[in-house]
Amino acid sequence: MLNSTNNTEIMDSDEEYKEFYETSRFICGMILYPAICIPGLIGNVLTLIVLNMKNMKTSTNAFLAALAISDSIKLINDLIYFVVLVLFRTNPKSGQIAFVNIYPFAHFIFNISTCVSSWLTVSVATERFILVCYPIKAKSLCTRIRAIVISCVIYVVMISVSSPFALRYEKTETIVDNVTVLDLRVTDLWSNEEFDRYYTWSLNFLRSNIVLIILIILNACIIFSLRKVRANKKNTQRNRITLMMIVVIMVFVICILPDAIMSVHGMGYHEANYLEKGIREFSDTLLTINAAVNFLIYCVFSRTFRQKFVVLFPFCQFKTTGETRNGSYKTVGTKEPEAKDAQSV
Known part of the structure; x- marks a missing residue:
């Protein structure tokens, strides 16, 4: 009798958050x-188009292209979720059929894309750490x-x-x-x-915890090393990259942190309560923002990326100071690691 009473109280408590979940989902x-x-x-x-242009095929850009593919898979997955929600509102029966057939695969793809993006970001950070802290070894280690x-x-x-x-499921x-x-329903295995x-x-x-630890440590090392060489004009382009x-x-660390906290406690999937699922809607949205924002970061911080982009789309002009009119850089040689790195985004 006590267990029955407790279960009823839990269900009543969960129903209180149903409106929160529905509002979050909307x-x-x-x-x-x-x-x-x-x-x-x-x-x-x-x-992807810019990173595969001539003189842009570097090791860093290879990682960033792979990251763009993974992020695109995540965004397509989220758009499908949007379509299912539209079906729920216009034709609930069709929406439920779509949800039941799509969600198990969407959940799988979500985890793949998040794992891939996490370790590609770690790879980029590791390469940047080598380029900044061990520039002589970088020439042989950091190849496309x-x-x-x-x-x-x-x-x-x-995968x-x-x-x-x-x-x-x-x-x-x-x-x-x-x-x-x-x-x-959850399968017997799960x-x-x-x-x-x-x-x-x-x-x-x-996917999250060890990635966050590695990225925070590498980022701190990179920032420390960058401060030591910031006065060297020869390294200006490399430092900008x-x-x-x-x-x-x-941005990745900030966006994945809520998901990491929730995932440690196994919170927020289809079988979870309304409160957890409602919070998960917002933590997943942060992951979506992370998957969509890198193009803007490249445009803001990379002069090379902007110039290559303008070559493709002349009607898009970025008003920035100190850029060459012809939209290209002179190669400064191949003996120094900076030369290879200067053509990265």
Whole structure:
């Protein structure tokens, strides 16, 4: 009798947050997602075009191109969520059918893209750390071929370790008033508390926690080294690129931190309570912002990126001081690591 009373109290308490969840889903899914994802996708496509132009194929840009692909997958996934929510409002039955069939795969893709983006950001930070702190070794260590191989390995490994998420949910059918109602339930594999606890904790540690620790340490080292060489005019272009990478890393850390905190406690998925799911809507929106904002960061901080972009789209002019009229840089030689790095974004 006591357990029954407690369960009733929990359900009543959860119902109090139903309106909060529905409001959060409307604000994030119906308003913010399309407003962020559509410009973000356009920006990522433009980023890929610019990064594959002549004289832009460097090791750093290889990582950034792979990151743009991962971010685009995340944004497409979020746009599909927006479409499902529109269906829920216009035709609830069709919306439920779409949700039940799409959500298990969308959840899998979400985890893949987040894991891939996390470790590609770590790769960029590691390369920048080597370029700033060990410039002589950077010439042999930071090659485009190596960057491409590392990016491919990250994709393969993260898809493999995230594969159990593809088996998290299964469809169920129940008859209510002679009407078949579709829904999702956690599979037997994920109903195992030990598997759920240890796998979820391990993957979240791999996806968020250890990534945050590494990025904070590397960023601190990069900033410290950058301050030591900031007065050297010879390194101005490399320092500008480094500053841009610092901003990319800091934005990533800020955006993934709420998700990392929630994921440690296993909060906020389909089977969670309304409060957790409502908070998850906002933490996922921060991840969406992170996936969409890099194009703007490149435009603001990278003169080379702006100039290459204007070559493609002459009608887009950026009014900045100190830029050459012809929109290109002179190669300063190949003996110094700075020469290779100067053509990065």
